[in-house]
Amino acid sequence: MPYIEWRGGKCRVKWWAGEYLPNGRKKYETESGFEDEDAARDYGLDREYEVRHGTAIKQRDSKTLMKSYCWDWFNAQDLRPSSTQSYKAIINKRIEPYWGSRAVGDITAFEYEAWKKALRAAAERGEVSARYVREILMVFGAMMDDSVTRYQLRMTSPVVREKRGRGKYEKKVRENKRPQEMATLHRLAVNAYEVWGYTGWTYIWTAAFTAMRPKEMWGLQRCFTSPNWPASDPLDADDDKREPDLDRYTRMPALRVQYQHQWVEGQRTLVDPKYDSWRTLVVPPFLHEMHKVLLASHDSQWTFRSHSGGPLLGTSFEKAYWWPIRDGSLAREGRYARAEIPAVTEMAKKRIYLLRHGHKEWLDEDGHSRVAVEARMGHELGGVEGVYANVTPGMELRIAETLQERWEKFMGENMWLPPVPSPLPVDLSLRVPAQVSAGASLEVG
Structure with a gap:
């Protein structure tokens, strides 16, 4: 069971992380800032459930900064030479400068959507190409997907995949081509x-x-x-x-x-x-x-x-x-x-x-x-x-x-x-x- 305690007017919950310290004692993780004990206890019970079922995300992993993770991710990819250059440039110019100081586990879907909207606005102003924006979002999306499925740094990806029928309809623009004569x-x-x-x-x-x-x-x-x-x-x-x-x-x-x-x-x-x-x-x-x-x-x-x-x-x-x-x-x-x-x-x-x-x-x-x-x-x-x-x-x-x-x-x-x-x-x-x-x-x- 999680352990509840009050610190400075806020409630803190502590739970077993499923690991042991070098001295053999159980290793605990904590989360603070709760207004009442019920909310803190529910949070701790959820974390213990994840530990029992092998789906827990370690706090130290989720706090990995993007400036470290994006390059660890890049170095783990098996890419063609042209893709290697493209991915490296995108991380250097677009992803690390914007997200580098954030922890992987702290990035929210709302923040991602705001960033995506800003990139698309830049494309509409002619500052970057629409194709380049798609490449940036593709690289970031792959990075976030891997943080969930491969590296277990998050529970879910902040990149919300667009579903057909949701949001403003945008017809795919096809290149105007004539038959080859x-x-x-x-x-x-x-x-x-x-x-x-x-x-x-x-x-x-x-x-x-x-x-x-x-x-x-x-x-x-x-x-x-x-x-x-x-x-x-x-x-x-x-x-x-x-x-x-x-x-x-x-x-x-x-x-x-x-x-x-x-x-x-x-x-x-x-x-x-x-x-x-x-x-x-x-x-x-x-x-x-x-x-x-x-x-x-x-x-x-x-x-x-x-x-x-x-x-x-x-x-x-x-x-x-x-x-x-x-x-x-x-x-x-x-x-x-x-x-x-x-x-x-x-x-x-x-x-x-x-x-x-x-x-x-x-x-x-x-x-x-x-x-x-x-x-x-x-x-x-x-x-x-x-x-x-x-x-x-x-x-x-x-x-x-x-x-x-x-x-x-x-x-x-x-x-x-x-x-x-x-x-x-x-x-x-x-x-x-x-x-x-x-x-x-x-x-x-």
Whole structure:
């Protein structure tokens, strides 16, 4: 039974915490500030009930300060490099400065709701993005959930999950997208050639016809690119996978999404693709030929090089590449002279990531198997469908065929193609005469 005593006009309750001191005596915990004995006794009985049923929260644990807990929590997480940087920045800038002096067990739902409202107001004023606010709340919510379920520092989380039908209805805002048109892509690719040469031309078509994520494109190396892969794959030299890949993808050209390129503790690092979505992407013949031409024009390990010949990671990609391609630019003179580049108005203020979205639209429009579509996008199917699903060579071949048909139907004989870059092997330059003649007869811009 809990023990009740009066101290300075207030009632205090003491109960056994379920532990023993080094000298063998029982260890007690106390709580003060009660106005009457009944309230204090009920509180003590509740704590003893929790001790008997193994659900008690030790007072010393609940009083852990957030400035300690948030970093202990962070260090216990197994995160990808990009998430590690994001979480660390959020804790540094948003969580520790606001909550650091508070005990984990003292944070209330009312305080959390007030903080969330202030963050959303800051987003409405344009001080931070709505997406950033969602990330902050997600990290804090995970932190508080773990304080209950994993570390037993609280009984319940102060983060109240919103229930459908409660509060003001807010319709989810969807990005305004147009169907991806070949004419729009061609204008982007022509602009990319002016901005970035043959690399830019190939980059746009590869993004649109493979749906690779931008950092997967940055991390694509020549050994994983059609036409070199899988024969040049350094990872499977002694692996049983190599033989079936050689058989399957020499008859059906493909590239391998093996890495993405990211910063890890200030160093450029090849890391696993998002969601561990390693995958093989069949490429249509026209793109296979583009890759041949591009790889023959340089000896870099990176398929898509920056202006300086190095990796794209570390460049100001949007400002130096994507924005001029998308929005156009004025004519330049001098060392970096180029003609005026017209804007592609359909893509005004749009992300290059939408080329990936457009690829999914094409696959759905062409009626491809859902399992083949999701595998190509780097997604996993859940449930029984995912367990039994398998992408067959026939599914991949049909994807390559429909993509090639889309290219041929649009390009015809009169659309502009860039001149083939040099240096090139003699036999390779003979394989693409259409590009040479078309590029020689037209000007860009």
